Amino acid sequence: MRVTLFVPCFIDSLYPNVGMAMVHVLERLGHTVEFPENQTCCGQPPFNSGYWDEARAVASKQIAVFKDAEVILSGSGSCGAMFKVFYPELFHGQPLEAEAKAIAAKTWEFSEFLVNKLGVTDLGARFEGRATFHDGCHGLRELGTKLAPRELLKHVKGLELVEMGEAETCCGFGGTFAVKYPQISTAMAEVKCNSIQETQADYVISNDSSCLMQIGGWLDRNVGSIKCLHLAEVLASR
Amino acid sequence: MSLGTGDRAGILGRVREALREKAPLKHPAERSAGGEPTTAHFREWLPPVGPSIDEKYALFVKLSEQLRSELLPCPDIAHAAATVSALAQQLSWKTLALHRGSLLDQIAPLLPPELALIYVDAGYDKDALEACDAGITECDLLVAQTGSVCVTSTSAGGRVLSVLPPHHFVLARRSQLVTDLSEAYSTLATRYRENYPSMISFITGPSRTGDIERILVLGAHGPKRLTILLLS
Amino acid sequence: MTALADPPSQQFQVDANRTSSDSPRRKAVRHALSNYQAARDRTGATFTDWKSARAAAATIKHEAVNHLDQYLEEFEKKFTARGGKVFWANDSKQARDYILDLAEEKGVRSIVKSKAMTGEEIHLNEALLEKGYGVVESDLGEYIQQLKGEAPYHFVFPCMHLRRDEISDLFEKELGTAKTDSPEELTMIARRVLRRAYIEADMGISGGNFIVADTGMISITENEGNARLTVGLPKIHVALIGIEKVVPRLGDLALFLPMLATAGTGQHLTGYNSMYGGPRQPGEIDGPDEFHVVFLDNHRTRLLADPEQRDALHCIRCGACLNVCPIFKNIGGHTYGTTYQGPIGSVITPHFRGLEDWKHLSGASSLCGACTETCPVGIDIHHHLLHNRRNAAAQKPAAGEQFLWKAFTFLMKRPALYRLATKFAPLGSLLHPLIARTMVDPVRSWTDTREFPAAPLHSFRAQFKTHQRAQALASNLGGTQ
Numbered sequence: 036m037r038v039t040l041f042v043p044c045f046i047d048s049l050y051p052n053v054g055m056a057m058v059h060v061l062e063r064l065g066h067t068v069e070f071p072e073n074q075t076c077c078g079q080p081p082f083n084s085g086y087w088d089e090a091r092a093v094a095s096k097q098i099a100v101f102k103d104a105e106v107i108l109s110g111s112g113s114c115g116a117m118f119k120v121f122y123p124e125l126f127h128g129q130p131l132e133a134e135a136k137a138i139a140a141k142t143w144e145f146s147e148f149l150v151n152k153l154g155v156t157d158l159g160a161r162f163e164g165r166a167t168f169h170d171g172c173h174g175l176r177e178l179g180t181k182l183a184p185r186e187l188l189k190h191v192k193g194l195e196l197v198e199m200g201e202a203e204t205c206c207g208f209g210g211t212f213a214v215k216y217p218q219i220s221t222a223m224a225e226v227k228c229n230s231i232q233e234t235q236a237d238y239v240i241s242n243d244s245s246c247l248m249q250i251g252g253w254l255d256r257n258v259g260s261i262k263c264l265h266l267a268e269v270l271a272s273r
Numbered sequence: 274m275s276l277g278t279g280d281r282a283g284i285l286g287r288v289r290e291a292l293r294e295k296a297p298l299k300h301p302a303e304r305s306a307g308g309e310p311t312t313a314h315f316r317e318w319l320p321p322v323g324p325s326i327d328e329k330y331a332l333f334v335k336l337s338e339q340l341r342s343e344l345l346p347c348p349d350i351a352h353a354a355a356t357v358s359a360l361a362q363q364l365s366w367k368t369l370a371l372h373r374g375s376l377l378d379q380i381a382p383l384l385p386p387e388l389a390l391i392y393v394d395a396g397y398d399k400d401a402l403e404a405c406d407a408g409i410t411e412c413d414l415l416v417a418q419t420g421s422v423c424v425t426s427t428s429a430g431g432r433v434l435s436v437l438p439p440h441h442f443v444l445a446r447r448s449q450l451v452t453d454l455s456e457a458y459s460t461l462a463t464r465y466r467e468n469y470p471s472m473i474s475f476i477t478g479p480s481r482t483g484d485i486e487r488i489l490v491l492g493a494h495g496p497k498r499l500t501i502l503l504l505s
Numbered sequence: 506m507t508a509l510a511d512p513p514s515q516q517f518q519v520d521a522n523r524t525s526s527d528s529p530r531r532k533a534v535r536h537a538l539s540n541y542q543a544a545r546d547r548t549g550a551t552f553t554d555w556k557s558a559r560a561a562a563a564t565i566k567h568e569a570v571n572h573l574d575q576y577l578e579e580f581e582k583k584f585t586a587r588g589g590k591v592f593w594a595n596d597s598k599q600a601r602d603y604i605l606d607l608a609e610e611k612g613v614r615s616i617v618k619s620k621a622m623t624g625e626e627i628h629l630n631e632a633l634l635e636k637g638y639g640v641v642e643s644d645l646g647e648y649i650q651q652l653k654g655e656a657p658y659h660f661v662f663p664c665m666h667l668r669r670d671e672i673s674d675l676f677e678k679e680l681g682t683a684k685t686d687s688p689e690e691l692t693m694i695a696r697r698v699l700r701r702a703y704i705e706a707d708m709g710i711s712g713g714n715f716i717v718a719d720t721g722m723i724s725i726t727e728n729e730g731n732a733r734l735t736v737g738l739p740k741i742h743v744a745l746i747g748i749e750k751v752v753p754r755l756g757d758l759a760l761f762l763p764m765l766a767t768a769g770t771g772q773h774l775t776g777y778n779s780m781y782g783g784p785r786q787p788g789e790i791d792g793p794d795e796f797h798v799v800f801l802d803n804h805r806t807r808l809l810a811d812p813e814q815r816d817a818l819h820c821i822r823c824g825a826c827l828n829v830c831p832i833f834k835n836i837g838g839h840t841y842g843t844t845y846q847g848p849i850g851s852v853i854t855p856h857f858r859g860l861e862d863w864k865h866l867s868g869a870s871s872l873c874g875a876c877t878e879t880c881p882v883g884i885d886i887h888h889h890l891l892h893n894r895r896n897a898a899a900q901k902p903a904a905g906e907q908f909l910w911k912a913f914t915f916l917m918k919r920p921a922l923y924r925l926a927t928k929f930a931p932l933g934s935l936l937h938p939l940i941a942r943t944m945v946d947p948v949r950s951w952t953d954t955r956e957f958p959a960a961p962l963h964s965f966r967a968q969f970k971t972h973q974r975a976q977a978l979a980s981n982l983g984g985t986q
Binding site: 280288294296299315318319393399418432433436437455458467469473479480485488 | 776
């Protein structure tokens with residue numbers, strides 16, 4: 036299959052390993068991975084802030100860039116949700132409405148694609164360690180992703196997966212919320228990281244890098260020993 | 274009335290103006306051929322209650338236990354009277370409030386003479402009612418699905434008798450047990466021919482609160498104990 | 506009240522900063538809510554089909570709200586036929602004045618109240634106290650908050666933030682009672698005080714959970730029995746209720762009452778669900794001689810006029826969205842600074858009190874969606890927060906922020922420029938430690954409390970390009986097609 040990657044801006048700059056891990060996993064399964072050079076941003080930051088005209092301007096560009104994709108894979112639940120759930124709303128009653136809906140229809144979150152589209156749960160991965168999984172809210176509630184990541188991690192040899200209490204509670208990132216209301220955001224990070232620490236895991240895995248940025252940011256400042264990993268990185272490990 | 278009705282026209286006018294623009298229905302419910310969700314549908318979705326009397330009764334028993342309602346099956350009125358008398362003696366009760374009714378009229382003569390009976394039917398002194406050790410009423414229905422007792426201002430001696438004294442006894446018959454709230458409402462509609470008592474109340478367990486640290490405390494304002502004397 | 510009060514958004518930031526770092530208080534609130542989710546899930550699991558029940562509740566509320574005039578009129582007709590009186594209050598002042606005038610006309614001296622968020626909304630108690638009426642809140646949590654001089658912390662659990670020792674100290678101070686650490690004893694203290702209040706009150710003021718149109722009844726849900734007493738004993742009953750609280754038929758309550766209980770407190774059914782269809786009727790033993798229902802608009806019609814957010818009027822005030830909201834749990838109910846807290850409060854307050862002043866409540870959310878997921882009547886709560894943000898930006902864009910997004914758009918529409926910009930990320934990361942956490946740190950609001958990741962030398966783009974070249978080379982060398 037020809038799979039087109041949507042690699043959000045912050046993964047591109049800050050977490051390139053996540054993108055590459057996705058590439059390796061998909062190529063090992065025999066698929067061709069495309070990365071349209073002209074992609075920039077899904078438009079979520081201005082959208083979440085209420086500046087929908089600006090969001091539309093940015094999103095229009097992406098719609099053009101991904102027009103010919105067969106399947107679009109997003110490495111981030113929140114950006115994937117932007118394509119899949121919010122583009123139809125953003126372009127409702129607007130010139131590009133049909134194109135926006137088309138993009139939404141062919142967008143998949145990474146773990147959902149593997150499990151529910153390809154029917155694959157065992158990637159032959161190996162990762163030694165005790166880890167817990169954090170459900171990114173956009174993936175969980177906008178895209179319905181809950182079981183797929185766990186199905187995949189179940190088959191990773193050497194991995195001990197423990198569930199944290201309140202796995203579904205928000206980490207506090209929320210895009211610009213994290214910098215507009217930093218105290219509240221940090222309080223939420225603290226609660227999440229306490230749940231993580233209670234599992235005595237050495238790793239926290241998530242399907243959303245923005246969550247990992249928040250969680251990792253708090254852990255690195257306050258704890259130091261727990262490492263953050265994206266689901267793709269674990270699945271790519273041999 | 275000197276105080277008027279307020280701005281009825283203004284509010285209704287604004288409502289009608291607002292509703293000229295349609296709002297989409299986002300969660301279309303399962304519809305029967307007829308249209309809107311009906312009570313038959315509710316029954317499909319709410320917690321299930323078995324069809325037989327025994328199953329309903331078993332559920333009512335189970336929920337009563339969870340709710341800390343005391344459910345006492347009584348083979349006859351004499352037994353019910355003996356239960357109340359025993360408790361009155363044990364706790365040294367002085368007064369019991371009650372109302373006239375087909376069941377209560379039978380039980381009253383069987384209660385200990387030293388227990389003063391205060392009837393509310395012709396009116397009552399609020400302080401005297403407040404000072405009663407217990408109150409006993411009849412009821413309209415029992416509801417299996419929720420473990421509730423349904424009283425009305427007609428069937429239970431007014432609005433206050435079933436809620437002011439610290440211990441509420443309900444004299445009920447097994448035949449009063451209905452499946453769920455839907456059946457309760459349709460039964461009440463038929464019974465009162467839509468000339469309803471001014472109060473209908475579903476009592477589900479003794480009074481309770483969790484306002485302090487979410488810790489359950491019984492008897493916040495209403496009765497601390499609810500005892501259902503269930504005649505066959 | 507200060508002469509120059511801070512705008513609500515500023516007050517919010519100040520309070521949120523304080524409360525989100527108040528670890529003991531946050532812990533107490535989380536503890537108070539810790540059993541809620543489990544209880545709700547346990548009870549919800551007894552439903553044969555919660556999802557369909559929820560969809561049905563949404564449908565019935567949609568019907569009610571979208572034919573609101575019809576149902577309000579039907580209620581009025583049925584209710585007044587049984588001797589009830591309906592007053593249509595445009596706003597807080599009209600509602601307050603009606604109740605004050607009524608109290609004066611009837612020679613009322615003392616008043617007992619059961620839980621009514623509408624009462625908080627119109628600042629009723631202050632007005633009554635100012636006129637010299639004794640007003641006692643009868644719900645235990647509301648009573649405690651009244652003694653403390655605070656607004657309710659949560660509309661279902663008014664004093665969830667307090668520990669028992671704090672309540673004991675409060676009672677000792679205000680009532681002269683002995684210290685105790687038993688919730689039971691504390692409850693009994695309040696019970697004793699309030700018994701007198703019910704008996705002595707000339708007027709009982711309640712709220713209402715549902716306006717039942719076809720039978721002309723007001724339905725009131727509670728656990729304690731205090732509303733039963735508030736509505737049963739005094740000679741005059743006033744129910745203050747928002748016009749949106751309509752359900753078309755009495756039989757609809759068979760669905761709504763269990764759902765309200767499940768979502769609100771994790772109970773199968775709340776302790777007392779009572780429907781009142783008029784004052785004391787001929788032949789009845791007791792009950793108020795007069796029953797006044799005060800319909801409150803107070804900008805609900807404004808929300809009704811917004812078809813996109815009209816479903817916010819489906820709200821049955823169960824409080825479930827507050828219980829699951831991580832922002833609520835960390836900042837607490839008082840920080841919102843307004844009557845209706847939590848997610849639903851953040852949606853409706855801009856409509857009730859002005860978008861300009863209250864849009865920040867819609868901004869202070871990570872949009873996690875837990876509220877929408879839990880709402881028993883299917884309100885799209887977190888998406889409405891987005892809608893409020895959009896409406897606020899359209900009405901009055903913040904100059905600085907609009908410039909920021911315009912610049913952002915400029916960059917993001919130009920892939921070549923964007924690619925160039927990202928090339929500087931590693932350099933930025935290298936230099937950032939020099940200014941990190943200082944006045945000139947552009948990401949200071951992040952780095953104050955969290956580490957910021959360093960950008961690796963090679964972006965994904967660069968690595969992917971390299972990867973592709975390696976693949977191409979390999980396939981050429983391998984001689985494969």
